[in-house]
Structure formats: C-alpha cells, structure tokens
Amino acid sequence: MRSSDFRLAIASSRQFPTVHPDDLHLVASLQRLGVQCTVCIWNDPQVDWTAFDAVLIRTIWDYFEHYAAFRDWLDTLDRLDVTTINDTDTLRWNSDKRYLLDLERQGVPGIPTEVAHGGRLQEILSSMPGREVVIKPTVSGGALHTVRGKVGAAQFQQAIERLPAKLDYLVQPFIPEIASSGEWSLIFFDNAYSHAVLKRPTEGDYRVQEQHGGSIMPVTPGGPIMEAASKALVAAAALGHRELAYARVDGVAPSGRFLLMELEVIEPSLYLADRPDAAERFAQRLVERLQRVVRKTRQLG
Known part of the structure; x- marks a missing residue:
C-alpha cells in the first residue's frame, strides 16, 4: 500500500x-x-x-x-x-479537566484538586482561609478565566467575582515551583518518549504560555520524571485510552517529585x-x- x-x-x-x-x-x-x-x-x-x-x-x-x-x-x-x-472518545474525555480526577484515582500523583460550580466557589474557598490557590475552568485553554491569589485577599475576591458563574472550576493549591523552576512538558508518540521542554513564566507571573510571556527551553528529563510521566499514559490506557498517537504530559517537580498538571491529547503544542x-x-x-x-x-x- x-x-x-x-x-x-x-x-x-x-x-x-x-x-x-x-x-x-x-x-x-x-x-x-x-x-x-x-x-x-x-x-x-x-x-x-x-x-x-x-x-x-x-x-x-x-x-x-x-x-x-x-x-x-x-x-x-x-x-x-x-x-x-x-x-x-479520548477527545471527549480529555476536553474536560475532570479527567485529572480519573487519573488520580488510577494512582497518578498530581496537584490536589477540587471541582466546584461557579456558584459554589465561595463555599469551597471558605474552607481554605489564607491559602494561595489557582482557579481555572474545567473546560478551557490558554489560561482563560484562570486566577491565582490568596483566599480572603480583597483583590483575589474581586477576581473571583468576575469569573463566569455558569462554569465549573478546578480549585488547586498554587505550587510555587511553577514560578521558580518551571513546568515540564514531555512529548510521546504512540506511547514512546520523544523529547521534552521546560516552560518558565516571565518574572512576576505564573502562566507559562508564550502569549503570557513564558519561555521554552529543551531539556532531558531524569529517570524519576520520565517514569512519572509514563505512569500517566499507563493510567490513561487503563481507562480505555490506549492508542494515543500523540500525548504531552505536563507537570511540576517540587523536591524532585513529578506532579501531573495536564495530560494533553487533543491539540497540544508538540514543540516540533x-x-x-x-x-x-x-x-x-x-x-x-x-x-x-x-x-x-x-x-x-
């Protein structure tokens, strides 16, 4: 043929x-x-x-x-x-960030996550006084409607009130290493590792996307990071998403322990x-x- x-x-x-x-x-x-x-x-x-x-x-x-x-x-x-x-089937599953909870149930280490409808955000945050958190929609991209701040701070409260109430959100603790050390992205083709980059936000920001001033550099992940990223693909396969032609595994590694932030299998930049x-x-x-x-x-x- x-x-x-x-x-x-x-x-x-x-x-x-x-x-x-x-x-x-x-x-x-x-x-x-x-x-x-x-x-x-x-x-x-x-x-x-x-x-x-x-x-x-x-x-x-x-x-x-x-x-x-x-x-x-x-x-x-x-x-x-x-x-x-x-x-x-994979596209539908991955299009809503609730998939992170599915992977967590499969034993993939990630950032602790709660899901809340916009109308319940204040209720969820009331149990987290003084904590620095990140809030992002379950269906989103490019950091749209994503806010970070300390619970109880007036400026953060104003930012929350501007979020569309009709959406569902992930509520996660802010991981300082995202700003200080950057975010790893490991790219796989047919579940085989290809290459990796490290994305860093511009000084004073936490968003690593290029449209927000983030920078990208090629890196070679060590064994522990590679193993943790591969575990996310194994977990996805256990959920029925086995034949991934491409996947990008994003995470942060505080104290050397890789925590999954995203498993991108819809439309990720592959840094080619x-x-x-x-x-x-x-x-x-x-x-x-x-x-x-x-x-x-x-x-x-």
Whole structure:
C-alpha cells in the first residue's frame, strides 16, 4: 500500500487557516512520504470530512469557546465513520479537566484538586482561609478565566467575582515551583518518549504560555520524571485510552517529585519547530497508522 494513497485532514481553527509554524516540518515530512495534507477549519460546515482517510487534530485552539459545537462535531464525525487522531472518545474525555480526577484515582500523583460550580466557589474557598490557590475552568485553554491569589485577599475576591458563574472550576493549591523552576512538558508518540521542554513564566507571573510571556527551553528529563510521566499514559490506557498517537504530559517537580498538571491529547503544542527529527518520527508513525486505517476500511468494504 502506497502512502500516496492517503488523504489527511489537519483540523485547525479560523485563527490558523494554514499550517501552524510548529507543524511545518511535520507536514513537509508527511508530504515527502506521499500523504496529501489539507488544513480544514474544524467548525466549517462546508468541509466534507468523508473525503479524507483520517482527521489529525491539531490547532483547534478555540474548541473550548464553542464547546457544545465541538461535542456535536465529534458526534458528526462518529456518525460519518470518520477516523480521528486521537480518537473521539479520548477527545471527549480529555476536553474536560475532570479527567485529572480519573487519573488520580488510577494512582497518578498530581496537584490536589477540587471541582466546584461557579456558584459554589465561595463555599469551597471558605474552607481554605489564607491559602494561595489557582482557579481555572474545567473546560478551557490558554489560561482563560484562570486566577491565582490568596483566599480572603480583597483583590483575589474581586477576581473571583468576575469569573463566569455558569462554569465549573478546578480549585488547586498554587505550587510555587511553577514560578521558580518551571513546568515540564514531555512529548510521546504512540506511547514512546520523544523529547521534552521546560516552560518558565516571565518574572512576576505564573502562566507559562508564550502569549503570557513564558519561555521554552529543551531539556532531558531524569529517570524519576520520565517514569512519572509514563505512569500517566499507563493510567490513561487503563481507562480505555490506549492508542494515543500523540500525548504531552505536563507537570511540576517540587523536591524532585513529578506532579501531573495536564495530560494533553487533543491539540497540544508538540514543540516540533526545533526538533525536525521528532517531526519526522511522528510523520512516520502517522503513516503507519494511516496504513492500518485504510487497510481496515478496505477489508470492511
């Protein structure tokens, strides 16, 4: 079976109607392998998803702003029997940060987390006087509607009152090492470790995202961090999410103990721009996956 037989949709958002710079070498590698790649806006009603062998989920970075439509889109892809990478069950599960509680129940060390509806935030916080906490929506991205502060402080109280009351939130203690030491991101392809970066916030901030001034540097994780990150993937597999084409495991390591912050398997930055070798490995694995998808389709047909 020739890879030139494959047609791959790369799902993106209206903000990124062409290939994102971080994915340029990935797409070029796929095209060299003969895969026809087409960037498609995930919520464009004119797209015929059945025209593709699979949909690679990438820069759909506004899905949480249109969450009901996003869930409907996944239902539509299922109804049309369109293969997504990663699969739709995994996308649904990972789209709500309550998945962190699922992983915690599987024994994955993480930051202690409580979930509260917006209307109950004050009730939850009343049991945490004087503690420094972070509050973020269960469905969100890019630190949207995320606030940090000391419970009881007037400025923090004002920030809480500005949060949309209709949302559900995670309430977590603030881990100072996020600001002082940074946040680890380990990238895996088909559950095999590829590479890692350390993300640091700008001085005086705690948000590591680049749009908030954060910086990124390549790093090599030691054994304990690697083992802890791998444990998150094992736990996800135990929950039924076994065939992860890509995953990014984010965490912080106070006193050398890795605590999971996120398991990103929807649309994570994979930090490929400076790692052409990783982009090429990922492309090869995607081709192998496409071969299995098309072979199965032809057998069923």
